[in-house]
Amino acid sequence: MNKRWLAGCLAGSLVVVSGCSAVGGFDPKVILENEKQVVSYEGNMTLSFDFDVEAAKGETDGDPISSEDIWTEAANELKRTHYRTLDGMKLSLTSLSLNNADSTVSAKGTLEKADRVIPFELSADRDTLVVKVEGLSRPLVIETMAGMSEIPQEFAGLVEQATEVSNELGSFLVLNLPNAADIKAEKKSEKLQGGEVQGTALSLSVQDEEFPVLLQKYLKNLTLDDAGLHKLAEKVYEAAEAAAASEGVRQLMQQMEEERGEEAAEAQEVLGPVVESFFFDKEVTVEGLYGMGKSMFATAAAASSQWKKADAPKDTKAVLTLFADDKQQWRKAGFELESRDARFMADGVKSGKVSLSLERWNVNGKVATPQLSSANGIDPEAADGADEMLEALDERSDLYRFLKEDLKLMHKELQLYYSDKAELQSLMNEGPHPEVFQDMYYITDGKGYGSVRELAEAFGGEVSWNAADKTVRVESGGRVVELTPGSSSALVDGAAVDMGGPAEWCGPVLYAPIRFLAEQLGAQVQPVNEAFDWITITKD
Numbered sequence: 001m002n003k004r005w006l007a008g009c010l011a012g013s014l015v016v017v018s019g020c021s022a023v024g025g026f027d028p029k030v031i032l033e034n035e036k037q038v039v040s041y042e043g044n045m046t047l048s049f050d051f052d053v054e055a056a057k058g059e060t061d062g063d064p065i066s067s068e069d070i071w072t073e074a075a076n077e078l079k080r081t082h083y084r085t086l087d088g089m090k091l092s093l094t095s096l097s098l099n100n101a102d103s104t105v106s107a108k109g110t111l112e113k114a115d116r117v118i119p120f121e122l123s124a125d126r127d128t129l130v131v132k133v134e135g136l137s138r139p140l141v142i143e144t145m146a147g148m149s150e151i152p153q154e155f156a157g158l159v160e161q162a163t164e165v166s167n168e169l170g171s172f173l174v175l176n177l178p179n180a181a182d183i184k185a186e187k188k189s190e191k192l193q194g195g196e197v198q199g200t201a202l203s204l205s206v207q208d209e210e211f212p213v214l215l216q217k218y219l220k221n222l223t224l225d226d227a228g229l230h231k232l233a234e235k236v237y238e239a240a241e242a243a244a245a246s247e248g249v250r251q252l253m254q255q256m257e258e259e260r261g262e263e264a265a266e267a268q269e270v271l272g273p274v275v276e277s278f279f280f281d282k283e284v285t286v287e288g289l290y291g292m293g294k295s296m297f298a299t300a301a302a303a304s305s306q307w308k309k310a311d312a313p314k315d316t317k318a319v320l321t322l323f324a325d326d327k328q329q330w331r332k333a334g335f336e337l338e339s340r341d342a343r344f345m346a347d348g349v350k351s352g353k354v355s356l357s358l359e360r361w362n363v364n365g366k367v368a369t370p371q372l373s374s375a376n377g378i379d380p381e382a383a384d385g386a387d388e389m390l391e392a393l394d395e396r397s398d399l400y401r402f403l404k405e406d407l408k409l410m411h412k413e414l415q416l417y418y419s420d421k422a423e424l425q426s427l428m429n430e431g432p433h434p435e436v437f438q439d440m441y442y443i444t445d446g447k448g449y450g451s452v453r454e455l456a457e458a459f460g461g462e463v464s465w466n467a468a469d470k471t472v473r474v475e476s477g478g479r480v481v482e483l484t485p486g487s488s489s490a491l492v493d494g495a496a497v498d499m500g501g502p503a504e505w506c507g508p509v510l511y512a513p514i515r516f517l518a519e520q521l522g523a524q525v526q527p528v529n530e531a532f533d534w535i536t537i538t539k540d
Contacts (some may be wrong), residue, residue, distance in 0.1 A: 004360055013355055022068035027328060028174075028283070029174070030328045031174065031329070031330055032174060032326055033326050033332075034327070034328055034329055036167075037059075037364075038100070038329075038363060038364060039101050039364055040098060040099045040100065040101065040363070040365060040366075040367040041097075041098055041360045041361070041362055041363045041364070041365075041367065042095070042096065042097050042098075042193070042360065042361055042362045042364070042365075042367055043093075043096045043098075043358060043359055043360030043361065044092075044093055044094055044095060044096055044358070044359050044360075045091075045092070045093040045096060045356070045357065045358045045359075046090065046091070046092045046093075046356070046357045047090070047091045047092075047354075047356050048089065048090040048091070048354075048355045049086040049087060049089050049090075049352070049353070049354075049355075050087060050088065050352065050353045051083045051084070051086060051087040051349055051351070051352040051353075052087075052349070052351045052352070053075060053080050053083045053084050053087060053309070053347075053348060053349050053350070054080070054349075056077065056081075056084075065103075065438075076346060076347045076348065077348075079346035079347070079349075080346055080347070080348045080349065081408075082346075083345070083346060083349050083352070085406055085407060088113055088114055089112070089113050090111070090112040090113075090415070091109065091110075091111055091112075091400060092109045092110050092112070093107045093108070093109040094109050094110070095108045095109075096360075097367050097369045098367065098369065099367045099368075099369050101107070101303060101344070102123065102125075102369075103125060103126040104123070104125045104369040104371065105122075105123065105124050105369055106121075106122065106123040106124075106128075106369040106370050106371065106372075107121065107122050107123075108120070108121040109121075111402070112413075113402055113406055116134065116398040116401055116402050116406075117398060118133060118134060118397075118398050118399050118402060119133075119134045120132060120133040120134065121371045121372065122372070123369065123370065124144065124343040125371060126144075127143060128141060128142065128143055128144060128374060129141070129142040129144050130371070130372040130373070130374050130377065131372075132143075132372055133399055134397065134398075134399065135393065135394045135397025135398060135399030135400055136389065136392050136393060136394070136397075136399060137375045137392045137393075137394065138376050138377060138378050138388070138392045139372060139373070139374060139375075139376070139378070140377065140379075140380055140389075141374045141379055142379065142380065142381065143379070146231030156244055158239075158242060158243055158246055161238065161239040161242045161243070162239060164235055164238075164239070165232075165235045165236055165239045168223075168231060168232050169232060169413055171227065171228075172222075172228040172229070172231075172232050173222075175225075175228065176218060176221035176222050176225055176228065177216055177218060178217040178218055182474040183202070183203070183204035184202070184203050184204070184205075185200055185201065185202045186200070186201055187199075187200055187201075188200075188201050188323075190323050190331070190332055192331055192332065192359060192361050193359070193361040195428070197323075197325050197331060197399045198325065198326055199323055199324050199325040199326055199331065200323070200324055200326075201321070201322070201323045202320070202321065202323070202324070203319075203320070203321045203322075204319070204320050205317060205318065205319045205320075206317070206318045207310060207313075207316060207317040207318070208313055208314055208315070208316055208317075208399050209309065209312040209313075211312065211313050211316070211468070212304070212307050212312050215304065215306075216301070216304045216305070219297060219300050219301035219304055220301050222297040222301075223294060223297040223301050226290075226294075228432070229290050229293050229294055230286070230290050232293065233286045233287075233289035233290040233293065234286050236289055236438075236474075237282060237285055237286050237289065240278070240279075240536045241279060241407075244279065249342075276289075297338060305469060307371070313339065313341050313344060313478040314340075314341045315339060315340035315341050315351075316337075316338070316339040316340070316341050316344070317337075317338050317339075317383060318336070318337045319334075319335070319336045319337075320333070320334070320335050320336075321333065321334040321335075322334075325407045329341075329363050330360075331359065331360060331361065331363075332358070332359045332360075333356075333357070333358045333359075334355075334356065334357045334358075335355070335356045335357075336353065336354070336355045336356070337353070337354050338351075338352070338353040338354075339351065339352055339353075378392065385438070390410075404540065408540070410540060411538065411539070411540050412458065412460075412538065412539045412540075413536065413538045413539075414439075414454070414455065414458040414459070414523075414536070414537045414538075415439070415534050415535070415536050415537075416439055416440065416441040416448075416450050416454075416514070416534060416537070417439060417440050417441070417533065417534045418440070418441060418442070418443075418533040418534060418535075419437075419440040419441070419442055420442065421442035421443070421444060421506070424437060424440055424442050424506055425506050425507055427507075428506050428507020428508065428509055429507045434507050434508055434509055435509075437509075438453065438454040438509055439451075439454060441514060441535060442506075442511075444501065445501060445503045447496065447500060447513050447514075447515075448513070448514040448515070449501070449504070449506075449511040449512065449513060449514060450472065450482065450511060450514040450517065450535075451506075451509050451510070451511055452472055452503070452508045452509075452510045452511065452512050452517060453509065453510070455514070455517045455518065455521060455523075455537070456474045456476060456517070456521060458537075459476065459521040459522065459523050459537075459539050460476060460477070461474050461475060461476035461477075461521055462474070462475045466482075470484070470485070471484050472485075472503070472510050473482060473523070474517075474520070474521075476520070476521050476522070477521075477522060479492065479493060479520060480484055480493055480494075481520050483499075483503040483510065483512055484503065485502075485503050485504060485505055485510060486502055486503070486504065487502055487503060488500070488501055488502045488503075490503070490512075490516070492520060495500075499512060499513050499516040500513050500515070500516060501513045514535065514537070518537050521539065522539055523537050523539035524533040524537065524538055524539070526538060
């Protein structure tokens with residue numbers, strides 16, 4: 001498991017916004033090189049989101065919408081829901097300890113949303129992430145790299161070659177980044193954990209039309225860096241050569257031949273000459289790879305000349321502040337991206353701001369990363385993981401409110417599609433699988449009728465047939481509902497209740513008035529938009 005995500009986040013922000021030319025003694029290239037040598041540190045981090053999103057519309061609000069546009073609007077509303085969830089959210093790691101020497105990390109912090117504050121702690125090693133959250137009586141345990149911790153010896157050399165190619169590509173991309181126009185650096189001291197630290201503070205900003213201008217410069221730099229492209233092409237060739245000669249690849253090819261037989265032989269007949277041509281002459285192949293890369297970047301650079309000024313971001317600004325000590329190790333950073341350009345956000349999102357701040361100390365020092373116990377843990381990715389989490393939740397906690405009100409994880413929704421009653425009865429009686437039509441409803445005497453089993457099971461109920469008295473029994477949330485085919489009266493916890501219409505068979509499936517069933521299950525029937533031919537039923 002890669003524990004350098006914080007450093008990577010910062011490094012990406014730095015190089016994209018600031019470029020790699022030295023400013024006032026502040027040299028991003030040196031900082032990035034130093035970052036490769038970092039094996040441990042302690043720190044903290046804060047990440048926050050603010051978005052201005054239009055309120056959700058009810059199904060009957062606004063102008064009628066055509067059925068052709070319903071899916072587009074549903075997709076847009078889903079995106080807006082994600083923005084609403086992020087709005088006002090703040091993630092704080094008040095303590096963070098990382099040790100790459102043994103691939104471990106531990107942290108404590110809080111997640112805040114409105115008036116909810118949810119403390120948590122986590123730890124991770126090469127294989128497992130353990131998270132303990134206030135409001136959940138059992139820890140979450142996620143296997144991050146199960147079965148992949150150890151690299152087979154026959155592939156170890158290939159991993160090293162791939163790492164070299166990755167590093168060379170990273171250097172090529174980073175060294176060609178241009179500087180922003182608004183960039184300043186000054187010598188100063190900063191208060192960090194453990195006292196005053198002397199170093200250099202960098203501040204820079206990019207806004208509006210500067211974004212495409214910087215990208216155009218970047219593409220040009222990549223195109224003209226002949227030495228960098230040649231070196232990258234050589235690394236790619238050497239990695240491919242090592243792969244072709246490796247024992248691991250030889251074994252894989254042999255296994256494919258044994259498993260696929262004639263098919264593998266035909267593939268070898270086609271690919272063999274291509275591979276031989278690739279390795280025929282290193283200088284020729286490297287020159288070809290170099291030419292392909294140069295052509296790709298040149299094409300992109302030429303295309304960028306057609307960008308129109310009107311396409312550039314408006315009311316958009318990125319600001320980075322960074323503090324590095326005298327050894328050119330970054331110690332403190334802040335990044336903020338703010339935009340009021342709705343074109344770059346989901347429909348209905350008016351503006352947004354993302355803020356990130358980081359601080360670290362004890363770089364390459366002795367750092368302890370205490371690991372949490374995974375005993376009695378819940379695997380949220382397991383088939384029954386969600387049910388186990390619900391059972392372990394404290395309904396009085398802020399975590400429960402966050403999951404229920406913000407993430408809507410307890411929200412259940414069912415859509416029933418309209419069918420003519422006679423047509424549905426025909427489908428139910430004549431089809432080999434009548435259960436597939438249970439998400440259809442019909443109307444009798446002005447009332448919508450739906451499948452008892454479909455509604456009950458959609459909202460956590462259990463359905464059973466009592467052959468002795470020929471009734472259907474529905475159990476949900478401690479409530480027992482008994483329905484008798486042909487009767488408009490149901491027994492709810494033993495008391496007779498008028499359903500407004502009789503329960504009746506539609507083929508082999510019992511149907512009953514939808515509104516009555518929804519109420520007994522604690523669900524709500526949403527207002528029906530006449531432009532659509534379905535009913536939506538929800539439960540929170």
